[in-house]
Amino acid sequence: MECKSSGSPVTFVDNVVVPGDVVVDLSSMTNQTIKLGGGLRQDCDAISVMKAGKLRFSKPNKYWVETSQKRYVPCVEDSVLGIVVDSKSDNFLIDIKGPALAFLPVLAFEGGTRRNIPKFEAGTLLYVRVVKANPGMNPELSCTDASGKAAEFGALKDGYMFECSTGLSRMLLSSPTCPVLEALGKKLSFEIAVGLNGRVWVNSNSPSIVIIVANAIMNSESLSGVQQKIMAEKLLHKIQLIVLEGYILDCKWTIVEESVTFEIFAHLPSALKDAQDFELRIRIDPLQVLL
Amino acid sequence: MDGRLANTWKLTVNEKKFIETALASNLRIDGRNPLEYRKITIKFGRQELQEEKNNGVPLMSCYCVIIASVLPLEDGSSEVQLGQTHVMGLVTGQLVQPYQDRQNEGTLSIFTEFSPMADPSFEPGRPGESAVELGRIVDRGLSFSMECFPKNMESRAVDTESLCVLAGKLVWAIRIDLHILDNGGNLVDAANIAALASLLTFRRPECTLGGEDGQEVTVHPPECFPTSYAFYKSESSGGLLMYQINWITVVGVENGFSYNEREPLPLIVHHLPIAITFAFFGGEGKMVVDPVHSEEAVMGGRMTVTVNANGDICAIQKGGGEGVPQSAIMHCLQLASLSAESITKKIKNAVEAYNTERALRKIKRHPTSDAGNVSVAALDVIEQNKTIEQVEGSELSRHHLERLKLVPEDTCSSRGDDNDADIKPSEQGGTGRVQGNAVNFLGGPSSWDPYSKGVDPDSLKASLASRGVSTRHMKQNGSGENSPKTEPEKPTKDIKQATLATDTSGTALQTNGEKTLKDAVKPKNKRRKRASPSMKGS
Numbered sequence A: 001m002e003c004k005s006s007g008s009p010v011t012f013v014d015n016v017v018v019p020g021d022v023v024v025d026l027s028s029m030t031n032q033t034i035k036l037g038g039g040l041r042q043d044c045d046a047i048s049v050m051k052a053g054k055l056r057f058s059k060p061n062k063y064w065v066e067t068s069q070k071r072y073v074p075c076v077e078d079s080v081l082g083i084v085v086d087s088k089s090d091n092f093l094i095d096i097k098g099p100a101l102a103f104l105p106v107l108a109f110e111g112g113t114r115r116n117i118p119k120f121e122a123g124t125l126l127y128v129r130v131v132k133a134n135p136g137m138n139p140e141l142s143c144t145d146a147s148g149k150a151a152e153f154g155a156l157k158d159g160y161m162f163e164c165s166t167g168l169s170r171m172l173l174s175s176p177t178c179p180v181l182e183a184l185g186k187k188l189s190f191e192i193a194v195g196l197n198g199r200v201w202v203n204s205n206s207p208s209i210v211i212i213v214a215n216a217i218m219n220s221e222s223l224s225g226v227q228q229k230i231m232a233e234k235l236l237h238k239i240q241l242i243v244l245e246g247y248i249l250d251c252k253w254t255i256v257e258e259s260v261t262f263e264i265f266a267h268l269p270s271a272l273k274d275a276q277d278f279e280l281r282i283r284i285d286p287l288q289v290l291l
Numbered sequence B: 001m002d003g004r005l006a007n008t009w010k011l012t013v014n015e016k017k018f019i020e021t022a023l024a025s026n027l028r029i030d031g032r033n034p035l036e037y038r039k040i041t042i043k044f045g046r047q048e049l050q051e052e053k054n055n056g057v058p059l060m061s062c063y064c065v066i067i068a069s070v071l072p073l074e075d076g077s078s079e080v081q082l083g084q085t086h087v088m089g090l091v092t093g094q095l096v097q098p099y100q101d102r103q104n105e106g107t108l109s110i111f112t113e114f115s116p117m118a119d120p121s122f123e124p125g126r127p128g129e130s131a132v133e134l135g136r137i138v139d140r141g142l143s144f145s146m147e148c149f150p151k152n153m154e155s156r157a158v159d160t161e162s163l164c165v166l167a168g169k170l171v172w173a174i175r176i177d178l179h180i181l182d183n184g185g186n187l188v189d190a191a192n193i194a195a196l197a198s199l200l201t202f203r204r205p206e207c208t209l210g211g212e213d214g215q216e217v218t219v220h221p222p223e224c225f226p227t228s229y230a231f232y233k234s235e236s237s238g239g240l241l242m243y244q245i246n247w248i249t250v251v252g253v254e255n256g257f258s259y260n261e262r263e264p265l266p267l268i269v270h271h272l273p274i275a276i277t278f279a280f281f282g283g284e285g286k287m288v289v290d291p292v293h294s295e296e297a298v299m300g301g302r303m304t305v306t307v308n309a310n311g312d313i314c315a316i317q318k319g320g321g322e323g324v325p326q327s328a329i330m331h332c333l334q335l336a337s338l339s340a341e342s343i344t345k346k347i348k349n350a351v352e353a354y355n356t357e358r359a360l361r362k363i364k365r366h367p368t369s370d371a372g373n374v375s376v377a378a379l380d381v382i383e384q385n386k387t388i389e390q391v392e393g394s395e396l397s398r399h400h401l402e403r404l405k406l407v408p409e410d411t412c413s414s415r416g417d418d419n420d421a422d423i424k425p426s427e428q429g430g431t432g433r434v435q436g437n438a439v440n441f442l443g444g445p446s447s448w449d450p451y452s453k454g455v456d457p458d459s460l461k462a463s464l465a466s467r468g469v470s471t472r473h474m475k476q477n478g479s480g481e482n483s484p485k486t487e488p489e490k491p492t493k494d495i496k497q498a499t500l501a502t503d504t505s506g507t508a509l510q511t512n513g514e515k516t517l518k519d520a521v522k523p524k525n526k527r528r529k530r531a532s533p534s535m536k537g538s
Helices: A008-012 A166-173 A179-187 A207-222 A225-247 A270-274 A286-290 B002-007 B013-024 B047-054 B129-143 B187-201 B293-298 B326-365 B371-382 B388-393 B398-406 B411-419 B425-443 B457-478 B489-510 B515-537
Strands: A022-025 A040-043 A046-049 A053-058 A062-066 A079-087 A091-095 A102-105 A125-132 A140-142 A160-163 A191-195 A199-203 A248-256 A259-266 B040-044 B077-082 B085-096 B107-114 B164-166 B170-182 B206-210 B216-220 B228-231 B249-251 B274-281 B286-289 B301-307 B313-320
Touching (some): A040 A062, A166 A199, A166 A207, A179 A225, A199 A207, B013 B293, B077 B187, B187 B301, B187 B326, B274 B293, B301 B326
Antiparallel strands (some): A191 A199, A248 A259, B206 B216, B301 B313
16 A cells, blocks of 8 residues: 555655645556545646645555644644633534634533533633534534543643644644753643644743743744754743842842942852852842832 | 634633733733833835836826825835734825815824734724724824924924925825734834834925916926926816826926936924833733733723823823723823833834935946946036036047046946945945946935935035045055056046045935945045145145
8 A cells, every 4th residue: 555656755745845736646656545634635646735834644645734824724633722702502612713613512521411511601721622624514522532531631720821823733742742842841840731723721830930931832933953942941041040039138229320230148059159150130120110 | 603703812711810810920921021012123115116116117108197106115114013013004195285274284194904814803894993093092192292282383293384385285195004914912002103114214205386376386206217297287277176186297308317306305203202002900000011912801901101202291092991090190101201212212223224225225226337437427526517418418528538548447346445344245336336326416406305404514525625636636645555556547536435425425414324324434534634635735
């Protein structure tokens, strides 16, 4: 079943393709079945591209185009983050950034019966799975895995959700672990849920960690693996310095011709005193300075 | 219903709660301080557009051209980015009949365009509530202070009286179009900056009155257009009609060149009213400046303060339900006047950089001529403002011919030596050309800018000095450098330098002294030092 003779798909696989590219020539590969995913179409013997993105191939015979965009095109078995928009008697209406609202049947929960229907107010964030995505129909979601278990699906409490491109969320889910998450995860403790529809949810004990992680992820959109690591490490270094503020005992300042001089009395751990690039970042509330 | 539900953007419960809790400890979701402004980027229209437009436009056969298309496209358009928010401003002008009650004033109107591409919640077609509000706030900032100080016309941001061409008959109507390209929150501030930036770079063609009764209006096209236009007062209809104003007739064309072209005029902008938006949260009086999209969805109230760099309050707009104590308002005003200063500086820097680029581009735009022509043109400056055509057409004096023979073909290459140190390599080709074609500038009016004071005395001195130089007394002074070159070459070079000096100092005046041009002026000072002894000698 493997395509042997055709040279063209091999050259295109994992490369950027644009609409109109003919990636597979069927006339050269008879006696084979191939499966086409999103972004590809068949014109007689030619398989041509409909979207700009990277052509992917999975053994034995699946081809699809991976794109990065703001809008999500629902696809079966994707796990996504949805926002409850409305609830009807047998369905919740969920926004998954797609062209149409998705339906989440009220019974699609672990052990769901007519008696224990969950209550979600509008604006609740859910981690769900797409089970049906047919053209011309609203997609259908489920809060259980294939075997009917809850398996992490369901409402997400607290934390912060932000939107990104579908490409970025795919990068965050890729294995081995995305460098930015790996670097951040070594120093900070946080929970993260990534939806393939370009939504990411982050939770942690302190809001500042959430903000740091969220911004680091958003900044890593166009960075390579190494750059992501450097960026995350720089960020962590900065945070350490902020933590130092806890050691400051007293602080005096004098204002001389619009410039402010600080005198800081701090009790520092001896290890830190030796650090060469030691600097203190002081957060001043501009409100206080003004008044 | 389904479609509309999908288009209305809703904040999740999680986000709302998080923004509020984070703000309680003075943290914002994008990592800013509560009183920190986002990064502002200002871009202006691109020059390619203009180049395309000017190349071989068959204007001779055009009888109906509206003013907007006469203007170079690039002037008066700006793009402002405030974080994720992206707004485009476009200023155009048209000659219209004034309002009856304000016969000697031009008009200024603002139109907003909220595209659904920027935010799905914007509906195409009719302007929504926020679109109207945004336009009103910007409009009020630009014109409101007139109401406060009715006697002091200078308190208005844009001087509308200077837009009058013929009282009661013809005035300029300035139109500002604001296009929202991406909504990342705080559209008002971004749109206001875009409006100001495009107003500052907008230029309208100069108009003069002529004819027997002084009622015939001539619109002087920008100098890049090889024809001129005039408005005719139609005697038969007994006055100007609106549609006739927009008809342009080509007059005074001689061999494709006209002597009516003038540099277009910028608007007179007295001060820059900057809008600063504050968002208020909850009962504890939490306040942030420049809210992002999600903060706008959570905030209880909002206040936009329009102030200028001097600290004058031009307008205040309070939206949203939440009440704000007086002390908070006073605090906001203080903060606003501080940030207005820095934003004004940013706008001015961006406009200045654009003007420099524009002046340099104008230099490049002039037709290229070969080395022989260049030297003729350079000599022409000495002969006091003859145009290139005249020189080419008329017989050259014996003096000229003699000089021409002596100038070798390689002047082009030697030209580079003069500027090497001072001008960026990318601009070198263009500036090289300046020297030859400076004649065109000197021929045109030097006082096109209302702020300029004619020719700089320094530059005049320099040109006088260069004239002294041209009488070959320079030999004694300048012999230290360029030793391998032949003697007659030097005077031409010097003249060229001087031409550059006069020209650039003129442009420097127009553009309020930019770096690159100042750099280019440097040779002038050198020249003066060297040339003055030669003056004494002669």
